[in-house]
Amino acid sequence: MSSWINRMPGINRREFLQTSALGLGLAGCASRLSPPDETTVSIAAAPDYDQRIYAILRQVLAEHRLDVRGKRVLLKPNLIEFEPDGPINTHPLLVHAALEAFRSLGAQVAIGEGPGHRRNTLDLAEAAGYFRAIPRFEDLFTDLNLDDVVHFKLNYPHSKLNAVYLARSVLSCDLLVSMPKMKTHHWAGATLSMKNLFGAVSGGVYGWPKNILHWAGIHQCVADLYRALPHHFAIVDGIVGMQGNGPIQGLPKRSGVLVAGRDLAAVDATCCRLMGIDPRRIDYLQFATGDVPQLLRSTRQIGEPVDRFATSFDLLPELSGLRLVQPV
Amino acid sequence: MSSLLTCQNPDGGWPYQPGGSSWTEPTAYAALALSIDPSAAPQVAAALRWLAAHQLADGGWPPQPGVHQSTAVTALVALLGPAALGEASYRRGIQWLLRQTGSDTGLLNRLRLIAYGRYPLQPAAGWPWFPGTSAWVIPTSLSILALRKTMRLMPGPAIRERLDQGEAFLLQHACADGGWNYGTAESFGYTARSYPETTGMALLALQPAVARVIGRACALARAQLRACQSSEAESWLRLGLAAHAQLPLHATPPVRPARDVRTAALAMLASAAAQGRHVFLD
Numbered sequence: 001m002s003s004w005i006n007r008m009p010g011i012n013r014r015e016f017l018q019t020s021a022l023g024l025g026l027a028g029c030a031s032r033l034s035p036p037d038e039t040t041v042s043i044a045a046a047p048d049y050d051q052r053i054y055a056i057l058r059q060v061l062a063e064h065r066l067d068v069r070g071k072r073v074l075l076k077p078n079l080i081e082f083e084p085d086g087p088i089n090t091h092p093l094l095v096h097a098a099l100e101a102f103r104s105l106g107a108q109v110a111i112g113e114g115p116g117h118r119r120n121t122l123d124l125a126e127a128a129g130y131f132r133a134i135p136r137f138e139d140l141f142t143d144l145n146l147d148d149v150v151h152f153k154l155n156y157p158h159s160k161l162n163a164v165y166l167a168r169s170v171l172s173c174d175l176l177v178s179m180p181k182m183k184t185h186h187w188a189g190a191t192l193s194m195k196n197l198f199g200a201v202s203g204g205v206y207g208w209p210k211n212i213l214h215w216a217g218i219h220q221c222v223a224d225l226y227r228a229l230p231h232h233f234a235i236v237d238g239i240v241g242m243q244g245n246g247p248i249q250g251l252p253k254r255s256g257v258l259v260a261g262r263d264l265a266a267v268d269a270t271c272c273r274l275m276g277i278d279p280r281r282i283d284y285l286q287f288a289t290g291d292v293p294q295l296l297r298s299t300r301q302i303g304e305p306v307d308r309f310a311t312s313f314d315l316l317p318e319l320s321g322l323r324l325v326q327p328v
Numbered sequence: 329m330s331s332l333l334t335c336q337n338p339d340g341g342w343p344y345q346p347g348g349s350s351w352t353e354p355t356a357y358a359a360l361a362l363s364i365d366p367s368a369a370p371q372v373a374a375a376l377r378w379l380a381a382h383q384l385a386d387g388g389w390p391p392q393p394g395v396h397q398s399t400a401v402t403a404l405v406a407l408l409g410p411a412a413l414g415e416a417s418y419r420r421g422i423q424w425l426l427r428q429t430g431s432d433t434g435l436l437n438r439l440r441l442i443a444y445g446r447y448p449l450q451p452a453a454g455w456p457w458f459p460g461t462s463a464w465v466i467p468t469s470l471s472i473l474a475l476r477k478t479m480r481l482m483p484g485p486a487i488r489e490r491l492d493q494g495e496a497f498l499l500q501h502a503c504a505d506g507g508w509n510y511g512t513a514e515s516f517g518y519t520a521r522s523y524p525e526t527t528g529m530a531l532l533a534l535q536p537a538v539a540r541v542i543g544r545a546c547a548l549a550r551a552q553l554r555a556c557q558s559s560e561a562e563s564w565l566r567l568g569l570a571a572h573a574q575l576p577l578h579a580t581p582p583v584r585p586a587r588d589v590r591t592a593a594l595a596m597l598a599s600a601a602a603q604g605r606h607v608f609l610d
Contacts, residue, residue, distance in 0.1 A: 083555050118523065122587045123558035146344035149392065164393060186516050202353060205391050207400060207467065208510060215431065215461050249518050257368020316516055
């Protein structure tokens with residue numbers, strides 16, 4: 001393995017913990033990536049999974065003026081099932097396009113995922129088309145479920161957890177890029193860039209699925225992880241998403257967009273609007289921000305307008321109360 | 329076997345991936361697999377010392393030494409048996425295992441689920457991955473296998489009762505297609521399909537269960553084996569079918585690459601089972 005994650009042989013566990021603790025402490029004072037004051041979310045038209053994605057993604061990153069030269073970037077797609085063509089996994093071509101786009105900005109890029117469903121992650125990635133789409137994928141990839149863990153204390157948690165075992169690689173990167181599929185979720189309403197952070201929690205410790213996050217409160221845990229992992233960026237695969245009984249058994253839904261931004265909550269709220277879901281009714285957004293209407297007001301929208309690509313995703317009858325009635 | 333031996337860490341444990349730090353699960357699988365070959369006795373002894381050093385005060389084992397919580401990996405360690413672990417250590421591990429049950433069988437949760445009409449009135453108690461959470465097919469299957477070994481060595485009513493409960497849990501969670509998923513067979517009115525790895529594990533754990541269930545599951549497992557996409561699934565299916573003497577005589581040998589220590593050890597265990605040495609059932 002040759003990704004930056006796997007090239008840390010000189011660091012022992014204690015040194016790592018000291019380093020990460022220092023990094024996390026500094027994080028509250030000044031971000032290493034200088035995020036803008038404004039929460040900018042971009043919507044880019046992306047008609048299909050083809051070569052155009054490469055240029056689209058470079059443009060998206062340029063719009064967000066990411067300074068990642070020399071930084072360690074970890075791409076975190078959503079890998080769930082052994083399917084190359086279904087709407088369940090983040091499309092491998094998009095992940096490759098992100099890899100190339102971040103590399104072109106001078107970043108050291110790795111890929112990591114810790115599925116919460118099926119555990120043989122590399123076999124899953126191969127079946128999902130990642131080996132074909134991404135040269136030397138195995139060298140770049142870390143199974144976050146089997147990574148060394150850090151016992152991470154949660155300050156003022158919303159959930160019942162006071163601490164959680166997180167994958168070391170997630171805490172040691174400079175920028176975590178959450179790359180979910182745009183999907184409905186039968187418990188959370190929608191699974192987007194924030195819910196995708198569940199993959200940072202160690203399956204090796206908690207098992208498959210990471211059921212402790214369900215018992216501690218799904219929405220609350222999503223909000224806790226959002227706060228625990230502050231250096232993030234989101235690129236949501238909304239080219240073909242999933243509607244109905246997501247995140248596994250739903251049906252394809254084409255939106256033809258990529259949604260991106262530095263604030264995962266703002267990105268997810270925008271995705272909800274695109275999906276015909278009222279972001280004010282998604283509990284994890286409320287827990288994370290404390291004021292979703294304020295989040296919506298403070299979000300600066302660039303690129304394509306929401307109403308051009310908004311399309312109503314089918315919801316399970318139990319979730320019909322989440323339907324967006326009037327545009328927000 | 330040599331690739332497994334070269335991955336052993338100097339501390340006696342095994343990592344998931346070569347070069348990583350030692351975890352309990354790959355260490356237990358590697359020790360089980362290498363116990364087949366007497367020439368690997370020194371490596372197995374080192375693994376057993378590592379395991380002995382990391383047993384927690386409550387009798388269980390943590391997934392990794394830095395984690396201060398016993399989990400379902402205890403069942404895997406217990407499969408090594410009292411002769412390997414030492415009788416006192418083994419008994420404490422089994423006692424820990426007997427105390428674990430899924431939180432989904434708690435009274436409050438049962439009432440809630442019954443109100444939604446989503447659960448049988450008398451749910452059987454399976455095992456969780458992590459204490460305080462729901463029971464799932466994989467930890468339940470592994471716990472049944474561990475306790476079945478205990479039942480042969482030191483039988484008792486408490487063990488018999490948990491075995492019965494565990495087997496009932498698996499029967500309650502069978503999917504409509506005859507196999508097993510990770511958990512529920514139905515959710516929000518949708519039928520969940522089974523997976524090969526969980527079908528193989530449940531089949532292995534349900535050795536003495538109802539013939540009709542086993543026959544159907546074996547037929548499905550043989551079909552899944554032909555279309556397998558992972559080394560782990562392939563191994564569990566072979567282990568499950570071998571347990572019921574249903575592994576096709578001319579079944580192709582494992583063809584999927586084992587990409588980590590755990591799956592490499594599982595492939596060894598599956599090959600041994602196909603040749604008549606079934607470590608899980610010894």
